[in-house]
Each structure stands twice: as structure tokens, then as C-alpha cells.
Amino acid sequence: MKQGIQVGGKSSQVTGIASLQPTYSVAAHAVGTLFGHTPADGHSRVTTEIELPANAIVKTYDLVITATRADRVVAAEVADLREAISPSNSAAVTVDFGKLRTVNKILLPQTGTYKVYAWLGMKFDPTPVTLSTPQLEVGLYCYSIPETRSERLLIELGGADAELFMAKLELSLPDLPADLSLRINGGTPVWQHPGTVQLGSTDALRYDSWTTDGQRLVSIASALADYSGDATRPEGRKLMLELTSSVPGRLSIAESGKELQLLHRLSFNKSDTVELEFLREGSQQLKLDGIPIAWGALQGLHLTLGGEMPLSRVLPPEGPEDGDIGQLVLGNGRAACVRLDGGAGLVELTGVRLPLSVVAGSAEARVMLWQNNKNDSPIKALGKAASEPVNMGNNEEEWVSFLFSKPVPFDAGEPPWAALIVSRGEVIWSLAAPDNTGYPVRIGSPEGPWRELPAVLGAVAGRLRLLGLAADTQPLAPLLVGWDNAAGQPVTPTAKGLRLELLPAPANANQLVITSRTAGTVTLSEVDAITNA
Incomplete structure (x- = not known):
């Protein structure tokens, strides 16, 4: 971290350590040869250079800002100095602050008969x-x-050399710094403190108040977002932090702590x-096995998803899977009935999809909706809620769609x-192992009545998917995006x-x-891996 001060219109850079106060070197043309004495510690502006990876995500970035009284300040830094004539017609120097300043000490390179x-x-x-x-x-x-609070001082030199006097003159300004501003690369302020610094009563660093030594914490994490977050640029970027005060004082900027992550395209x-491309509902996997080990463990992803999906929805979009616990052979007077659970979010049904295979040759089937009674059993057919007949000829299981001629109102709370x-x-309809989703099954003739399956089958659930539409006021997202097995x-x-x-990534995530x-x-575009810095 490099820190600098502004003296006589030019900046002098020195190397410091983030946790320490910087040491300053002062431009010789502005204040003359120092002859070994300690330079003034009061300034109106200090700078610090930091380096930030252009592909960083800045989680936290805290600074310790110091703004307190200075022991002394170089006069040429805070005022315009020019030769003048005193009221006694003697050589003098005008110290023009341009605004009201309080002065309580004047420091000179040699003694003399000065007047102020x-x-x-x-x-x-x-007088x-x-x-x-x-x-x-x-x-x-x-x-x-x-x-003395004044916009100007006139100092009678008493025979001293004016040029040397102006080069070496220092002042003590007892007022605390005020109207602080912090900028990055000379831009608009990213932090400001209006008014005079109010010293606190504790040494504990806080974001909302000053310590007894005139220090406080300032977060610049959000401001650094404008200079980072580019996954295509892994190189470092140098940034200049600048702290200014309307009243000179002892100013410094030091790094307190930071947490960074890195983006990789x-x-x-x-x-x-x-x-x-999804020909129908279902899942596809995107392998993430091209991440170099040097990047470190994957912490998450940023990605952009584009597309305009139709309004129809299928629930669930995958499964239920064949539980290998039993199957029903239907036809020749044998029918089955299943409750349409798992449709939360839908307000209209446009069809039902069932996994079926044909026993031999071909078959024809349709779906008819039945009203549910209070005992969770089908009680009567809903005459206008029947699908068109569907011809089937595949002896391998496939998901067959039974579509209604027009959408049917649907209440997921009373399916x-x-x-x-x-x-x-x-046709053969293979059943699933039961879970919390429901899908109870009944068997009977096509016109009913319906009865429970034989107890010898044990607990089973029907396999089906609902096709429908969500309410305009409560849309149902078309996609689910996540990590494997999550x-x-x-x-x-x-x-x-x-x-x-997508944060956080599970351990060893690769898909x-x-x-x-x-x-x-x-x-999917602009897929950026997130790793720790």
C-alpha cells in the first residue's frame, strides 16, 4: 500500500504498511531542506494506492480513517504565501488562507523580531x-x-529572507478536521463526513463514530463494485484512494480487513x-469439470439464462419413478383411478400424462376426471372433464399425454x-413407492364403483404428471436450477x-x-465460477 500527501501542488509517494501510520517525505521545492527536523503532520489531502483484482467480488473491504488534530502544518500547503509590506513599511509575508482559520502557533527557521x-x-x-x-x-x-481566527495573517519579517521564510514557515491549526470526503480515482465521494470530527470516548473502532484518537471504520465494499466483478479480466487494477478535509489535520487511510472472491468465465x-432444448419437461446436466485446480474450490456460480418459455407447466417435471413393486394391467373392463396430487400452483388442468405400455398390438384409452368426496374417494364422474381418446402401440413404457378439449378448473387443495x-x-401401468406427495390409487370398472388395492400389494402410489396453467397473479417458474442432488x-x-x-456450492460440486x-x-451464457481469493 502506498500513501502520499499533497504539498505545494505536487504529490510525494512513500511506501507504508496497511496497519501502520505512513511516513511522509515532503517535496523539497515546497518547504526547503529540512535539516533533519520532523516534517509537519497536518495535511488537507492524503492518498493511498491499493490493488484490486478486476475479477474480484468484494464481500467486505474496510478502512481505518484517521482524522484528528495535527501538531503542525506546512503553511504553503494550506495558504497562498506572497511577499507584502507591513503597516510599518517593512518587508512582510501575507499568509492568505482563503477562508477562516484558527492559528495558535507560528514556527520559523530562526528567531527574529517578527510581528503578526x-x-x-x-x-x-x-496592532x-x-x-x-x-x-x-x-x-x-x-x-x-x-x-486567532482570521482569513489572513501578515507577518513582518524583521530582516529575515522572504523566500527562505515562506519555504520553511509552519503553523499550528488547533481545529479538528472537518467536511471529510473519500474518493476513488478522483471520482465522486464514496464516503463523506459533514461537519467537524467529533472525538469519541472509547478506543474501540466503529463504523458510526470516532475514537478518542480520531479514528473510525469505513466500508468501501459497495463502491469497489464499480472497479471489479469482470470475470474476463484476472489482472490486478491499481486504485487511488484520496481523503480530503476542509480543515488540515493529521489524516491517514489504512486497510483494516477485506474479504474477496474471484470470478472466472x-x-x-x-x-x-x-x-x-427441452422437447418436453425434464432435466439436463451441465458438467463443470473444466475448472482448474489453481482456481481453488468452487464457491458458487453466476450465470445468465435467456429464453421465452410457454405458459404451460408439467408437475412434477420428473418421475415419479417405477418403484418395481407392482403394476396394473388395465382393459377388458378393468380401470384404475388416481388422485391428482402434487399440483400446487396450478389453477387449470389441460391434461394428464401417464407412463404406459401396451400388452400386445395396440390399445386405445382416455382419462375421465372424478369428483373427490370427503372420504378421499372418487364419488362421481365430471361429465365434461374427459380427454380425447389416445391410440397407443408401444410395448415399451412411455409417457402418454391425455389432453382435455379445454382447460378444467383445478383446486390443488381439493384435487x-x-x-x-x-x-x-x-395397457400396463407400473406403480411407484409411496412418499409424502400422495397419489392414492383405486381400481374398479370404468363406471365405478372404486375400491382400494388388495392389501397384498402393500403401500403404493400412482405415477402421473399434471399438465396445466398457473394463475397470472401467481406465476409458476418454468425452470428449477441448482446443483446435482440438491x-x-x-x-x-x-x-x-x-x-x-447460485450460492453456496456444495462440496465437490461438478454439475x-x-x-x-x-x-x-x-x-445459458456468461457462466462465471466463484472461488475464494
Whole structure:
């Protein structure tokens, strides 16, 4: 970290350590040769250089700002100095602050018969202020004066050389720093403290108050976002922090603590864009096995999802899987009925999808909805809620869609039952192991009544998917995006692209899973891996 001060219009850089106060070197042309005495510690502006990776995510970045009284300040830094004539017609120097300043000491390179006059607004006071007996202080002679608040001082030189006098003149300004501003690279202030610094009563560093030594914590994490977060640029970026005060004082900027993560743009087959086409509902996986070990452990992902998905939804978008615990052969007067659970979010049904295979040759079937009674059994057929007949000829299991001629109102809190009625041939419907989702099954004739399955089968659940529409006021996201073996995050992509954060990544994560509740095409772009710095 480099720190600097502004003296006589130019900056002098020195190397410091973040946890220590910087040491300053002062431009010789402004204050002359120092002859070994300690330089002034009061300034109106200090700078510190930091380096930030351009691909960083700045979680925290805290500074310790110091702003307290200075022992002394170089006059040329805080005032315009020019040669003048005193009221007694002697050579003098005008110290023009340009604003009201309080002065209580004047430090000079040598003793002499000096006189100091205060500005009264229209002219200098003809009566000089009282000067104390000079005391040698670290290389300069200090003259104390009564605290004088004025825009200008006129100092009669008493025979001293004006050029040397102006180069070596220092002052003590007892006021605390005020109206502080912190900038990055000379931009607009990223932090400000209006008014005078109010010293606190504790040494504990805080964000909302000053310590007894004039220090406080300042966070610049959000401000640094404008200079970071570019996953395509891993190189470091130098930034200049600048602290200014309307009243000179002892100012410094020191790093307190930071937490960074790094972004790395991923490519897939030499492209940073991946297009996933879903012919129907289901999941696709995106392998993340191209992350170099040097990047460190994966902490998360940023990615953009683009696309315009249709309004139809399928629930669940995957499964239920065949539980290998039993199957029903339906047809020739045998029918089955299943309750339509798992449809939370839908307000209309457009169809039902069932996993079926044909016993031999071909078959024809349709679905009829039945009303549920209070005993959780189908009680009567809903006459207008029947699908069109579907012809099947595949003896391998496939998901068969039974579509209604128009959407049917649906209440997930009181779901109807769907009866599978085979009018020609026979079909096989394999069952699932039960879980908390429901899907109880009943069997009977196509017209009912319906009865529970034989106890010898044990607990089973029906396998089906609901096709439907969500309410406009409560849309159901078309996608679930997440890590392998973890619940996905609901996402609705947009034509322009939706930026998504997936945090945190589970240990050893190497695969992203995108599950779609509908048919459609999704584009993944700007996939950025997040690692710790």
C-alpha cells in the first residue's frame, strides 16, 4: 500500500504498511531542506494506492480513517504565501488562507523580531498580536500566539529572507478536521463526513463514530463494485484512494480487513454460451469439470439464462419413478383411478400424462376426471372433464399425454381423481413407492364403483404428471436450477437474459442441473465460477 500527501501542488509517494501510520517525505521545492527536523503532520489531502483484482467480488473491504488534530502544518500547503509590506513599511509575508482559520502557533527557521497582524475583513489590524518567547521544537522556533481566527495573517519579517521564510514557515491549526470526503480515482465521494470530527470516548473502532484518537471504520465494499466483478479480466487494477478535509489535520487511510472472491468465465466447447432444448419437461446436466485446480474450490456460480418459455407447466417435471413393486394391467373392463396430487400452483388442468405400455398390438384409452368426496374417494364422474381418446402401440413404457378439449378448473387443495379407461386392448401401468406427495390409487370398472388395492400389494402410489396453467397473479417458474442432488431454485428466464446467483456450492460440486417444467429452449451464457481469493 502506498500513501502520499499533497504539498505545494505536487504529490510525494512513500511506501507504508496497511496497519501502520505512513511516513511522509515532503517535496523539497515546497518547504526547503529540512535539516533533519520532523516534517509537519497536518495535511488537507492524503492518498493511498491499493490493488484490486478486476475479477474480484468484494464481500467486505474496510478502512481505518484517521482524522484528528495535527501538531503542525506546512503553511504553503494550506495558504497562498506572497511577499507584502507591513503597516510599518517593512518587508512582510501575507499568509492568505482563503477562508477562516484558527492559528495558535507560528514556527520559523530562526528567531527574529517578527510581528503578526490579523485580517479584520477590510484591512489588517494595525496592532500586532502578542508573540511568546520562542521555544525550539524539533528544528523550528515556535512562537505561541493567542488563538486567532482570521482569513489572513501578515507577518513582518524583521530582516529575515522572504523566500527562505515562506519555504520553511509552519503553523499550528488547533481545529479538528472537518467536511471529510473519500474518493476513488478522483471520482465522486464514496464516503463523506459533514461537519467537524467529533472525538469519541472509547478506543474501540466503529463504523458510526470516532475514537478518542480520531479514528473510525469505513466500508468501501459497495463502491469497489464499480472497479471489479469482470470475470474476463484476472489482472490486478491499481486504485487511488484520496481523503480530503476542509480543515488540515493529521489524516491517514489504512486497510483494516477485506474479504474477496474471484470470478472466472467458463467456456463449453470453446464457447461461453450453451443452448439447452427441452422437447418436453425434464432435466439436463451441465458438467463443470473444466475448472482448474489453481482456481481453488468452487464457491458458487453466476450465470445468465435467456429464453421465452410457454405458459404451460408439467408437475412434477420428473418421475415419479417405477418403484418395481407392482403394476396394473388395465382393459377388458378393468380401470384404475388416481388422485391428482402434487399440483400446487396450478389453477387449470389441460391434461394428464401417464407412463404406459401396451400388452400386445395396440390399445386405445382416455382419462375421465372424478369428483373427490370427503372420504378421499372418487364419488362421481365430471361429465365434461374427459380427454380425447389416445391410440397407443408401444410395448415399451412411455409417457402418454391425455389432453382435455379445454382447460378444467383445478383446486390443488381439493384435487379430483383421474380414471384411466381403456376402450380397446390392454395397457400396463407400473406403480411407484409411496412418499409424502400422495397419489392414492383405486381400481374398479370404468363406471365405478372404486375400491382400494388388495392389501397384498402393500403401500403404493400412482405415477402421473399434471399438465396445466398457473394463475397470472401467481406465476409458476418454468425452470428449477441448482446443483446435482440438491433442490433447484425457481427461475423464469427472459428474452434479454436473467442474471442468477447460485450460492453456496456444495462440496465437490461438478454439475449444474436445469429442470424444465415445460417444453422450450434455454440459453445459458456468461457462466462465471466463484472461488475464494
